[in-house]
Amino acid sequence: MSTLHTVNKSPFERNALHSCLGHLCAGDAVLMIEDGVFGARKGSSAAPMVQAALQTAKVYALAPDLSARGIKPGDLIDGVQPVDYGGFVDLVTLHGRTAAWL
Amino acid sequence: MQLAIVVNEGPYTHQASDTAYQFTKAALEKGHGITRVFFYHDGVNNGTRLTVPPTDDRNLQKLWSELGEQHKLDLVVCVAAAQRRGILDADEARRHGKDVNNIAPGFRISGLGQLIEAGIQADRLVVFGD
Amino acid sequence: MAKKFLYINRKAPYGTIYALESLEVVLIGAAFEQDVSLAFIDDGVFQLMAGQDTAAAGFKNFSRTYKALGDYEVRKLYVERESLEERGLKLEDLMPITYEDENEDYAEKPSIHVVGRNELASIIAGQDVVLSF
Numbered sequence: 001m002s003t004l005h006t007v008n009k010s011p012f013e014r015n016a017l018h019s020c021l022g023h024l025c026a027g028d029a030v031l032m033i034e035d036g037v038f039g040a041r042k043g044s045s046a047a048p049m050v051q052a053a054l055q056t057a058k059v060y061a062l063a064p065d066l067s068a069r070g071i072k073p074g075d076l077i078d079g080v081q082p083v084d085y086g087g088f089v090d091l092v093t094l095h096g097r098t099a100a101w102l
Numbered sequence: 103m104q105l106a107i108v109v110n111e112g113p114y115t116h117q118a119s120d121t122a123y124q125f126t127k128a129a130l131e132k133g134h135g136i137t138r139v140f141f142y143h144d145g146v147n148n149g150t151r152l153t154v155p156p157t158d159d160r161n162l163q164k165l166w167s168e169l170g171e172q173h174k175l176d177l178v179v180c181v182a183a184a185q186r187r188g189i190l191d192a193d194e195a196r197r198h199g200k201d202v203n204n205i206a207p208g209f210r211i212s213g214l215g216q217l218i219e220a221g222i223q224a225d226r227l228v229v230f231g232d
Numbered sequence: 233m234a235k236k237f238l239y240i241n242r243k244a245p246y247g248t249i250y251a252l253e254s255l256e257v258v259l260i261g262a263a264f265e266q267d268v269s270l271a272f273i274d275d276g277v278f279q280l281m282a283g284q285d286t287a288a289a290g291f292k293n294f295s296r297t298y299k300a301l302g303d304y305e306v307r308k309l310y311v312e313r314e315s316l317e318e319r320g321l322k323l324e325d326l327m328p329i330t331y332e333d334e335n336e337d338y339a340e341k342p343s344i345h346v347v348g349r350n351e352l353a354s355i356i357a358g359q360d361v362v363l364s365f
Binding site: 001002003015016019022023024025028096097098099100101102 | 240242273274314349352353354356357359360361362364365
């Protein structure tokens with residue numbers, strides 16, 4: 001069974017996103033939440049590693065956290081899907097375990 | 103499914119408690135069961151009834167207490183973490199010679215074993231922290 | 233059937249309480265006879281450094297608690313190789329942590345297993361419950 005990985009800090013503050021993406025298995029999912037959603041924006045120095053991860057895993061960003069921070073759908077890296085809290089719940093139940101990268 | 107929730111941070115300083123609350127609420131709306139919400143590290147600070155947050159913003163303690171009451175949730179504050187940070191119920195206050203207790207309605211103080219048990223009993227465990 | 237519990241440690245000791253309080257969970261959790269592993273990744277590897285002396289800093293030195301983990305049947309301490317290398321650390325810089333193998337006449341064996349990032353990814357994938365602090 002696959003793993004859902006959550007990342008809640010900005011990739012410019014912590015190495016959590018970088019570390020998380022280094023521990024993915026095929027079929028896993030990454031969900032950026034809270035300040036972690038800054039990692040979903042295109043054009044930043046974090047974008048290449050997220051784009052690379054999309055080859056292995058699905059990548060999501062929590063929509064309420066995106067809108068709270070003024071990040072619009074058009075700002076997202078291609079392939080990163082916004083989900084709401086209900087979608088977050090669905091991801092937790094779909095994958096076999098949730099690993100939080102704090 | 104049965105979900106176990108772990109909250110590692112206190113209210114307001116980190117978003118963890120907000121996210122955990124919204125997640126728990128969404129899970130209940132989808133018909134899932136919540137085995138336990140376990141508050142650890144500074145998360146125990148979600149369980150004090152003495153906060154007076156500004157009225158134009160959310161009151162996290164009240165939100166948790168009300169969600170807990172509405173859905174009969176087991177909101178557990180870790181005793182060791184609570185002792186370190188000054189969250190006491192009446193028994194703890196008496197036991198340690200303190201002149202007041204401050205646990206919020208709907209929360210109960212218990213041991214770390216409750217966290218492990220929740221991990222054993224639930225289908226999924228999710229951690230919200232910093 | 234015992235569930236597989238993995239405790240992920242990614243933070244240095246003393247600067248924050250997470251290392252100490254996560255260890256407290258591991259010790260209490262040992263009583264529940266589940267299949268427990270600890271992973272030390274990123275700055276978490278610093279938790280196992282030898283020679284910690286907190287006297288001048290004024291707080292408790294809890295590092296010897298890691299050495300007691302074997303007595304609690306916690307024998308799988310996975311330390312990430314890349315995390316050590318990035319920090320200029322070698323296995324010899326870490327505390328020796330051992331357990332007694334009752335299946336081999338109580339022979340003393342190392343609890344620390346240095347593993348690569350990819351192997352740690354597989355270890356995570358095999359768990360039932362993942363706790364982060």
